[in-house]
Amino acid sequence: MITSVLVANRGEIACRVFRTCRELGIRTIAVHSDADEGALHARVADASVRLPGEAPADTYLRGDLIVKAAVAAGADAVHPGYGFLSENADFARAVQDAGLLWIGPPPEAIEAMASKTRAKQLMGIQPLTHVTEADLPVLVKAAAGGGGRGMRVVRRLADLDAELASARAEAASAFGDGEVFVEPYVEDGRHVEVQILADTHGTIRPLGTRDCSLQRRHQKVVEEAPAPGLSEELQQELSTLAVRAARAVDYVGAGTVEFLVADGRAHFLEMNTRLQVEHPVTEAVFGIDLVAEQIRVAEGHPLDIDPPRARGHAVEARLYAEDPSRDWTPQTGRLHRLSVPEGVRLDTGYTDGDDIGVHYDPMLAKIVAYAPTRAEAVRKLASALERAVIHGPVTNRDLLVSSLRHPEFTAARTDTGFYDRHLPELTASAADPHAPLAAALADAHTGPRSRFGGWRNVPSQPQTKRYQMAGEEHEVHYRHTRTGLEADGVRVVHAEEHLVLLEVDGVQRTFEVARYGDQLHVNTTTLTALARFPDPTAQHAPGSLLAPMPGTVVRVADGLTAGTPVKAGDPLLWLEAMKMQHKITAPVTGTLSELHAVPGQQVEPGMLLAVVKEGF
Numbered sequence: 001m002i003t004s005v006l007v008a009n010r011g012e013i014a015c016r017v018f019r020t021c022r023e024l025g026i027r028t029i030a031v032h033s034d035a036d037e038g039a040l041h042a043r044v045a046d047a048s049v050r051l052p053g054e055a056p057a058d059t060y061l062r063g064d065l066i067v068k069a070a071v072a073a074g075a076d077a078v079h080p081g082y083g084f085l086s087e088n089a090d091f092a093r094a095v096q097d098a099g100l101l102w103i104g105p106p107p108e109a110i111e112a113m114a115s116k117t118r119a120k121q122l123m124g125i126q127p128l129t130h131v132t133e134a135d136l137p138v139l140v141k142a143a144a145g146g147g148g149r150g151m152r153v154v155r156r157l158a159d160l161d162a163e164l165a166s167a168r169a170e171a172a173s174a175f176g177d178g179e180v181f182v183e184p185y186v187e188d189g190r191h192v193e194v195q196i197l198a199d200t201h202g203t204i205r206p207l208g209t210r211d212c213s214l215q216r217r218h219q220k221v222v223e224e225a226p227a228p229g230l231s232e233e234l235q236q237e238l239s240t241l242a243v244r245a246a247r248a249v250d251y252v253g254a255g256t257v258e259f260l261v262a263d264g265r266a267h268f269l270e271m272n273t274r275l276q277v278e279h280p281v282t283e284a285v286f287g288i289d290l291v292a293e294q295i296r297v298a299e300g301h302p303l304d305i306d307p308p309r310a311r312g313h314a315v316e317a318r319l320y321a322e323d324p325s326r327d328w329t330p331q332t333g334r335l336h337r338l339s340v341p342e343g344v345r346l347d348t349g350y351t352d353g354d355d356i357g358v359h360y361d362p363m364l365a366k367i368v369a370y371a372p373t374r375a376e377a378v379r380k381l382a383s384a385l386e387r388a389v390i391h392g393p394v395t396n397r398d399l400l401v402s403s404l405r406h407p408e409f410t411a412a413r414t415d416t417g418f419y420d421r422h423l424p425e426l427t428a429s430a431a432d433p434h435a436p437l438a439a440a441l442a443d444a445h446t447g448p449r450s451r452f453g454g455w456r457n458v459p460s461q462p463q464t465k466r467y468q469m470a471g472e473e474h475e476v477h478y479r480h481t482r483t484g485l486e487a488d489g490v491r492v493v494h495a496e497e498h499l500v501l502l503e504v505d506g507v508q509r510t511f512e513v514a515r516y517g518d519q520l521h522v523n524t525t526t527l528t529a530l531a532r533f534p535d536p537t538a539q540h541a542p543g544s545l546l547a548p549m550p551g552t553v554v555r556v557a558d559g560l561t562a563g564t565p566v567k568a569g570d571p572l573l574w575l576e577a578m579k580m581q582h583k584i585t586a587p588v589t590g591t592l593s594e595l596h597a598v599p600g601q602q603v604e605p606g607m608l609l610a611v612v613k614e615g616f
Contacts, residue, residue, distance in 0.1 A: 009081030011349030014041035020291040033059035063091040077101035109249040142171035143179035148218035188417040189262035194242035206239040223278035228412035284314035284370040313374040325471025330362035331393035398430030431470040435522035438511035440465035466530040547603040551577030
């Protein structure tokens with residue numbers, strides 16, 4: 001019987017596994033990098049072991065250190081979570097060789113399915129070995145791991161070599177394996193997967209379907225169970241293929257078989273030999289705890305004779321720290337507050353006051369809503385996200401809400417091309433136009449000036465405040481009068497430091513305001529207070545490329561030096577942050593007049609990387 005579990009992972013999934021272990025009376029052990037010493041997963045575990053290493057991003061890929069930590073801490077079992085070494089057969093063997101119980105499938109099953117190329121061959125599918133114009137578009141994909149890392153869509157043959165190189169580098173960084181392969185890219189299909197659970201007694205049980213079609217940059221954003229609108233015949237085919245894949249490798253434990261569904265046909269993609277990020281939606285509709293089932297299976301118990309039945313519908317949204325106004329670059333900084341309304345599930349690896357660093361995935365949390373029907377679950381999740389309090393880095397919250405309320409999604413007519421078609425409209429008007437005024441009025445009641453009211457006996461110019469919101473500057477004006485604050489076109493009903501009540505076109509609206517330094521949160525809108533008079537020394541020359549995030553310069557385009565002619569959109573260099581590579585391109589057609597970035601360089605947001613002078 002398992003009495004203590006070490007989770008060979010971090011963040012949200014480590015906290016989630018610990019939660020089940022506590023409910024089962026199992027002692028919990030965390031591992032942490034130097035960057036994660038104060039992280040939530042290290043704090044909530046019964047014990048935590050430091051993993052030494054100078055590169056925090058790679059620390060959790062050191063299987064030897066993790067096994068040593070498990071033995072030293074007295075663990076009798078290891079749970080891999082997802083990502084990192086969760087699908088590494090050598091790590092699973094090392095755990096077993098150390099006399100520890102592995103809470104996962106046999107190493108042989110991992111080995112057979114961990115490489116997507118081998119998995120496809122096992123299912124009778126061959127990847128492309130030579131790409132021609134007729135094969136386009138194609139998908140470059142990492143053979144190991146998932147999460148969109150090492151994945152690129154290639155539509156021009158001339159781009160293939162560069163995308164292959166970029167995918168290899170990203171895959172090697174994320175999974176310790178740079179192998180990639182090429183397959184046909186199916187446009188506008190649905191991403192549908194089947195959860196399976198298998199024991200050591202020969203029982204393999206499919207646990208319904210999930211739809212994960214809402215993806216941006218091949219990263220899942222919204223998932224739901226069951227997948228809506230599938231015929232009974234197709235559901236049966238998907239379950240049969242999933243069981244076939246599991247039985248082919250003598251699978252044990254929880255796993256997921258993924259498919260692309262197009263024109264009523266199922267195309268096998270891969271088998272993930274681990275727990276999926278989106279497993280909570282299956283747990284909700286089947287009323288089970290998949291982590292508890294993993295532990296029971298690892299202990300040798302058979303699955304229950306009577307399989308659970310699916311009831312209702314569940315939808316999950318992934319909340320990411322990323323800025324839509326800066327091409328969705330990952331964001332770092334202090335998470336001052338994170339809370340969601342009652343009635344929805346919150347899985348997170350952060351708590352109020354935690355810092356979000358540059359080394360790991362930018363996902364802050366998963367929010368899950370369950371209801372008897374799909375329509376109710378979708379509405380419930382959208383409302384919970386809209387009312388959630390998220391103070392800190394900019395997030396994708398507004399995109400999630402608008403996606404859940406889009407007619408295509410509410411009608412269950414989405415596919416993997418959803419964001420290709422709708423991203424601009426879904427992000428065009430997310431910011432509240434009255435948020436800057438509310439922030440300014442709240443500011444007027446903050447600090448020493450507020451004690452004297454700010455009113456002047458002599459008429460003067462209105463007070464002016466400047467804010468940055470959704471990548472744009474906004475200037476607002478208000479006056480202190482004998483009767484209180486006034487603003488053009490809006491009636492100020494009430495204003496204090498944290499609460500402003502405005503009447504707009506006869507409708508009163510409440511604005512809750514929180515301030516942390518120069519950052520303000522007005523309801524769900526994030527603003528940055530700007531100096532009244534901009535610093536002229538802070539200006540950069542036209543065509544300047546500034547680092548959009550903290551990270552590392554991993555590559556500069558071949559042959560790129562000062563004086564090189566470039567075209568708008570040409571890739572110039574690549575930054576790595578949060579285990580993903582971000583391409584920095586030329587903003588205009590012209591000449592590269594300055595190049596300051598070098599491979600291996602650590603950069604901070606706003607650092608000058610290069611300058612492109614327009615024209616030749």
